[in-house]
Amino acid sequence: MMRSMLILLACLFTGEAHAQSTAALIRTNGYLAPQFQAVYRPDARPVDQQRIGMSGSKAGLIFNGTVTPQWRFRVHSVVGGDTINALTVAEPVDVDNNGTTDAIYTKTKPALSNMVVESSITYAPHEVIQFNLGRMRIPFTSQAQSPDTDLMFPERAGPNATFIRGSDMGALVKSNFLEDRILASAGVFNGISTNLFDSQRRGVLYTGRLDINPLGSFGFSETSEWKGPFRLGLGSGIIHNPYTAFDNAGYPTVSVTDTRWTASSRIAYYGLYVVGEFLMRQQLDSMSSRPEWATGWYGQAGWHLPRGLEPMFRMGEATVDESFDPRRTRWIDAGMNFYPAPKAKRTDQVKLTLHYLVEERIDENETAQGMSARAQVMW
Amino acid sequence: MLAALTTTVGCKSGLLKAAEWGTFRYFGELTGVPEVEWDEENNNEVLLELVPPISDRQGNIYVLYEDPNGDSVAYVGTARGGWTQGCQAEEKELPHTPAEATRIHGFLGTADNRAWLWVGDALVEVSGETGQCNQVLDADPLTVTDLKFIAAVPYVHETPARRTLVGWIQGVNDAYNRNPPFQVVVDLDLGRYVAYNEFQPSDASCIDVLGVGANPADEEGVIVVAYNLDGERKVEARIIDSAGNNRVVADIALEESEVYPCEADDSVAPEPRVIGQIQSNDQGIYAGILSNGELLAFNEKGGDSRELPDFNAQGLVRLDGELWVSGTHEDRPVLGKVQADGQVNEVVQWTTSENAARALQGKISVLDQRYQPAEPIAWRSPVTAMGSWPFISPYPLDEYALDTTGWLIAGPSFDSTMVQTAVAFGPVGISIP
Numbered sequence: 001m002m003r004s005m006l007i008l009l010a011c012l013f014t015g016e017a018h019a020q021s022t023a024a025l026i027r028t029n030g031y032l033a034p035q036f037q038a039v040y041r042p043d044a045r046p047v048d049q050q051r052i053g054m055s056g057s058k059a060g061l062i063f064n065g066t067v068t069p070q071w072r073f074r075v076h077s078v079v080g081g082d083t084i085n086a087l088t089v090a091e092p093v094d095v096d097n098n099g100t101t102d103a104i105y106t107k108t109k110p111a112l113s114n115m116v117v118e119s120s121i122t123y124a125p126h127e128v129i130q131f132n133l134g135r136m137r138i139p140f141t142s143q144a145q146s147p148d149t150d151l152m153f154p155e156r157a158g159p160n161a162t163f164i165r166g167s168d169m170g171a172l173v174k175s176n177f178l179e180d181r182i183l184a185s186a187g188v189f190n191g192i193s194t195n196l197f198d199s200q201r202r203g204v205l206y207t208g209r210l211d212i213n214p215l216g217s218f219g220f221s222e223t224s225e226w227k228g229p230f231r232l233g234l235g236s237g238i239i240h241n242p243y244t245a246f247d248n249a250g251y252p253t254v255s256v257t258d259t260r261w262t263a264s265s266r267i268a269y270y271g272l273y274v275v276g277e278f279l280m281r282q283q284l285d286s287m288s289s290r291p292e293w294a295t296g297w298y299g300q301a302g303w304h305l306p307r308g309l310e311p312m313f314r315m316g317e318a319t320v321d322e323s324f325d326p327r328r329t330r331w332i333d334a335g336m337n338f339y340p341a342p343k344a345k346r347t348d349q350v351k352l353t354l355h356y357l358v359e360e361r362i363d364e365n366e367t368a369q370g371m372s373a374r375a376q377v378m379w
Numbered sequence: 380m381l382a383a384l385t386t387t388v389g390c391k392s393g394l395l396k397a398a399e400w401g402t403f404r405y406f407g408e409l410t411g412v413p414e415v416e417w418d419e420e421n422n423n424e425v426l427l428e429l430v431p432p433i434s435d436r437q438g439n440i441y442v443l444y445e446d447p448n449g450d451s452v453a454y455v456g457t458a459r460g461g462w463t464q465g466c467q468a469e470e471k472e473l474p475h476t477p478a479e480a481t482r483i484h485g486f487l488g489t490a491d492n493r494a495w496l497w498v499g500d501a502l503v504e505v506s507g508e509t510g511q512c513n514q515v516l517d518a519d520p521l522t523v524t525d526l527k528f529i530a531a532v533p534y535v536h537e538t539p540a541r542r543t544l545v546g547w548i549q550g551v552n553d554a555y556n557r558n559p560p561f562q563v564v565v566d567l568d569l570g571r572y573v574a575y576n577e578f579q580p581s582d583a584s585c586i587d588v589l590g591v592g593a594n595p596a597d598e599e600g601v602i603v604v605a606y607n608l609d610g611e612r613k614v615e616a617r618i619i620d621s622a623g624n625n626r627v628v629a630d631i632a633l634e635e636s637e638v639y640p641c642e643a644d645d646s647v648a649p650e651p652r653v654i655g656q657i658q659s660n661d662q663g664i665y666a667g668i669l670s671n672g673e674l675l676a677f678n679e680k681g682g683d684s685r686e687l688p689d690f691n692a693q694g695l696v697r698l699d700g701e702l703w704v705s706g707t708h709e710d711r712p713v714l715g716k717v718q719a720d721g722q723v724n725e726v727v728q729w730t731t732s733e734n735a736a737r738a739l740q741g742k743i744s745v746l747d748q749r750y751q752p753a754e755p756i757a758w759r760s761p762v763t764a765m766g767s768w769p770f771i772s773p774y775p776l777d778e779y780a781l782d783t784t785g786w787l788i789a790g791p792s793f794d795s796t797m798v799q800t801a802v803a804f805g806p807v808g809i810s811i812p
Contacts (some may be wrong), residue, residue, distance in 0.1 A: 044540040251752035253460030284393045287460060287746070288438055289401030289806040290780045291393030321436060324392065324780045364538045365598075378741045 013124045025075075030061040031149050031378040039370040056080075056155075056372065060117070060148065070125055076118040078148070086111035117167050119149070132172040132187075134156050138171070139185050139209045140164050140237045142220065142264035144275055150221035150348070152273065152302045152312050154355055154378040158331035159296030159318040163260055164239070168192050170205070180217035183210045191241045194260040201244020201256075211235035222275070223337065223348045224268050225304055255286040271304035279318075302337070308347070310337035328362040351376045395783050395808035398734035403745040403788065404440070405756070405803040406462035413764045413789040421595040424798050428481050429765050430655075432785040432804055433777045435489035438701070439507030440785060440804055443496055445483050446665060447797060451498035455510040456804055462748050463510025470499030473529060474555045475587070477647065484591070485656050485774045488535030490542050491668050495535060495567060497591075498555070500527035504567065509619060515570050516548065516563075518775050527554045531731060532600030533656050533775070534593035535567065536621035542567040545600055545623050547578070547588065555643050557586045564623035569794040574623045583608045585641035590667050590675070592657020596700075601665055602656055603675070605636060605650050612638045614650060616665065616677050631675070651684070655773025659692050661700035666717050668692055668773045674704060676721030694771045697700050698782075700810050705729065705771045712768040714812055731810045735769040736762075739788060745803050764789035764802050770809060784809050 037055040041048055060078040067073070089107035120134035139145045143156045144164060155161070170189030176182070189203035211233055218231040243260040264277040276299040283292040298316025305311075314333035319326050335355035339347050353374040360367045395401055395462070411427030418424055428445035438458030444465075445451050451468040472482060492507035495515070502515045518525055530547035544567055547560040554560075559578035563708040568572045578586070583606040588680035593600040598621045603615045614631040635649050653675060657667035666676045671690060673684040690708040697703075702717040704726075715723035743758045764768045764787035770776065776784040783806050790801035 041540070043538055048540060050485055247459075247461055247751045249751045253751075253753065280390060287402050287404075288458070289393070289395050289783065290434075290438060291391070293391050305453070323391070324434075324778060325436060365540045366540070 019203075023278065025066040025353065027064045027066075028062070029064070029375060029379055030136035031059070031062075032375055033058045033154075033376040035084075035154065035374040036371055037370060037372045039368065041366075041368040043366045044368075044375060056374075058148075068122055072122040072124070073118055074118055074122070075116070076148075077116050081114065084111055085109070085210060091154070128177055128310055129173065129175045132146070132174065133170075135167050135169050136172065137167045137190055138164060138170070138205075138207050138239070139174075140239050141262050141279065142211075142233075142235055142259065142266060142275055143222075145209075145211075145220040146222055147220075149376065149378055152222035152300060152310075152337070153314060153333055153335065154353055154372060157277075157298050157314060157316045157333075158296040158329065158359065159279055159298045159316040162296055162318040162329075163262070164292070164318065167295075168205070172207075179369065183209075183211040183213070191243065191322070200246040200248075200250075201243045202246070203241060203256075205239060205241040207237070207239045209237035218266065218268065222302065223304060223310065223351070224271060224273050225347050228268065228270065229246055231266075231268040233264075235264045235266075237262045237264075253287070256260075256283060257285075258283045271306075272301070274301040275299070291323045292320075294318065294320040298331070300333070304337075304339075304347075308342055310339070311335075312337060326363065330358075330360040330362060332358045332360075346378070349378045386656045394426075395806060397731045397782070397810035398738055398809045399808045400738055401783075401806035402734070403743065403758075403761075403803040403805040404456055404460075404462070405573055405745045405747045405790070405801060406442065406749060407465065407802060408799045409444055409802050410795075410797050410799055412792065412800060413762055414767055415762050416789075416792075419701045421535045423794060423796075427764055427789065427800060428483060429787055429802070430483055430485050430774045431765065431772050431776050432787060433486045433489060433494055434779050434785060435492055435494055435507050437493075437507060439492060441489070441494040441496075441505055441507070442787065442802075442804065443483060443484065443486065444499070445481050445498075450484055451482055451496075451503075453494075453496065453503070453505045453510075453512055455505060455507055456748070457507070460748060460753055461751055466505065466510055466512035468496070468498045468501055468503040468512050468514070470501035470503065471527075473500045473527060475557070475647070476563070477652070480652070481599055484531065485533060487531055487533045487544060488537075488595075490535060490537055490567075493542065493567075497528060497533075497546075499530040500529075502528045502531050502544070502565065503510070513806055515567060516565055516572065519550075519570050524550045527551060527743045529554055529560055530588045530591050530602045530604075532593055532602065534595050534598070534620060536598060536620070545621070545622065547602065548572070557584065559586060562619070562623055562625075564621075576623060576625075577762055580608055583613075585639065585648075587641075587650065589614070589648075589650055590653025590657050591654075592659065592665055592667060594659040594663070594665070596661065597659075597663075601659075603653065603657065603667075605629060605633075605648060607638050607641075610638060612649075613801050616682065618679065627679045629677055629679055629681045631677055631681065633675075634684070635671070651771075655694070656775055658697050658702055658775055660697065661719060662703035662719050664702065664717055664719065664721055664723065666695060666702055666704070668695065668704070674717075674721075674723060676717065678721070682721055682779055685722065686724055690715070693766060694773045695749045696770060696776055696809075696811075698809065703811060705732075705770075707767055710767075712771060727812045729768070729770070729812050731808075732768045733811065735786075735807055739763075745790065758790040758801070758803075761788040761790045761803070764800070771805065776809070779806050782808055782810060785791075 034057045039051045061204040063075045065073045089103045092101040124130035168189040172187030174185045189205040190250035218233045239260040257284045260281045279296040281294040296318035300314035302312035338352040341350040412424045415590045440456035442454040452465040455463045482499040487495040532545040563572035564574040585607040589603040616629045618627040651669040651671040653667035692706040694705040703714045712725040712729040715726040779785045792800040
């Protein structure tokens with residue numbers, strides 16, 4: 001599949017472009033990140049109690065194209081990312097041969113749920129403003145703005161994924177003032193990345209984010225090198241998703257407003273990168289009188305030391321369904337990144353990661369532990 | 380806009396105030412008349428048999444009703460509107476059930492999009508997605524013996540991996556002969572038991588379950604049982620953890636308890652039974668309303684039955700970790716707090732219940748969700764469909780949202796072969812008093 005995808009993309013963005021004499025400057029980069037994982041869940045079903053093996057590996061391919069200085073595009077595809085168990089067989093089973101179905105025999109296979117992480121067009125008429133259109137990650141949280149390859153840990157924090165995950169189709173306008181000191185964005189999206197349960201619904205997701213870096217430009221890479229002066233970043237984001245749910249006959253049943261809010265703070269100083277974020281959600285509807293509240297927070301720190309070592313630690317907690325039956329989950333991550341190729345163009349082009357994670361379901365009295373070893377190579 | 384939204388979301392909102400009703404959702408016409416309008420001498424009228432509704436994590440609503448034939452029917456109101464037509468649990472009556480008792484023992488708990496209930500001899504799962512009812516462990520998977528749940532603890536232990544519940548099961552003959560049952564942990568996902576223990580003492584006879592209850596905060600349930608042993612009649616409260624182990628066995632003193640021969644077909648246990656379910660407070664005091672009007676109260680050290688102050692006890696309500704006995708005094712709703720020693724010393728007027736009933740007076744807008752698309756209609760002064768006042772029930776009230784429970788109201792009725800009544804679900808704010 002990876003090979004066919006590469007061929008397809010190559011045809012789309014290079015072959016066709018040359019054939020029409022409308023060549024675009026395309027810079028191709030990508031990454032490979034094989035990962036070994038061991039997970040231990042002592043309270044799970046026996047089949048799920050231990051899982052050891054290669055899991056969570058990824059291979060990504062990124063095309064950054066420039067048609068003119070104002071018009072650009074970007075395609076980021078990943079293989080081995082999010083998988084779902086797709087139903088492949090479902091057969092009724094009549095155990096006692098009495099003509100009634102006693103059980104359903106099913107078979108599932110892992111399938112890719114979302115291969116394209118980003119495919120967007122950018123129009124930048126002026127250096128302080130640009131417009132993005134297509135599939136992209138909603139810049140709601142601080143971590144949502146970090147590229148996948150520039151994360152400190154292999155995955156984003158658990159609370160971040162509770163409030164938003166994946167990418168979405170939409171349009172975004174980004175502005176940049178005072179040499180990256182003030183970054184603002186606003187946009188509209190379809191709203192498929194907010195983890196709402198599947199139902200027939202119609203609505204538009206509005207989003208806005210403001211980041212202030214008073215001491216100068218401060219990117220969202222979480223693996224800063226042993227350099228640079230002190231940097232401070234403060235940010236806040238909001239998602240507002242009003243929509244109407246419809247019944248099977250196509251008639252409206254209930255109007256819903258789903259609003260999420262976040263505030264973040266970051267500092268960086270000679271390889272030290274610290275970020276903390278607080279998240280909140282409220283969903284109201286026109287029928288139930290049962291609001292859905294959720295809150296979460298996480299804090300993480302890593303220190304990229306001169307010899308290419310980066311010890312890191314992260315802790316976070318999320319509480320969902322606070323308004324009727326709170327369910328809390330706590331995550332504790334610890335690990336070490338090692339950058340063995342300091343002479344590469346970018347220090348983090350080769351990154352080895354050892355990661356230990358504890359996930360504690362507080363109200364359900366269940367704890368899972370896992371560790372992973374990952375090698376990531378970017379080009 | 381961003382500033383306004385940020386301000387809005389910073390303040391959590393959307394909850395109902397005490398005695399304030401949310402949207403009423405009309406789901407069906409049921410045979411029966413609400414208690415407040417029931418004329419016992421009218422042959423066309425039977426009492427509307429309902430228990431307080433329950434909700435799952437996804438927001439689906441479950442209503443349990445017993446029709447005049449004694450069959451249990453479960454209705455499901457989906458989180459985004461609309462109701463199912465009602466599924467029959469297909470249960471059978473437990474042997475030796477008193478003639479005046481209903482088959483409904485109540486809801487046992489919910490998970491993401493499912494609810495479980497105990498009716499007659501059956502543990503039943505109701506799907507919030509489809510509204511379908513399925514009996515759980517209806518027959519022994521190995522011997523295919525028809526199994527009867529003579530007790531089911533109203534607490535579903537839920538973890539990310541599994542959902543389990545503790546119950547007592549027997550074959551038909553053992554249930555009829557009141558022999559010792561098996562205490563099992565039922566895996567509700569697999570529909571089979573994953574652990575079991577024989578009832579001890581194994582030579583006990585004439586075993587009668589008097590009531591069940593739970594303390595979900597401590598992840599434990601309780602079964603109150605009476606049995607004959609060595610020429611004595613013993614009554615015990617067995618506090619059971621989620622793994623199916625008896626954590627505590629506490630002696631209960633009941634005046635009416637005495638050895639009786641249970642071999643005769645029509646023999647009836649001498650002890651009063653718990654009406655509804657036993658509930659608990661944060662101090663570990665369990666209490667239940669007995670069929671003789673007294674209060675059964677106990678903790679790990681034991682307990683007894685005691686008379687209540689001068690009021691008509693009809694229910695229990697747990698709120699903010701405290702347990703209150705509810706009832707009426709001079710036809711007005713009252714509450715009495717269950718103290719640390721199990722006593723109820725004094726009662727206070729329950730103004731929230733009165734206000735909730737008062738809020739139903741006049742023209743009330745109801746969303747008719749029996750068919751799609753739903754349409755708003757008006758009811759003239761509906762009344763509570765359960766109990767004498769809102770919130771008064773011997774069954775636990777659902778924590779629908781913070782300081783909010785779900786309740787059923789009865790609207791217009793019409794005379795068919797028997798009187799039918801329109802019933803709707805409504806969320807309502809609750810407080811003490």
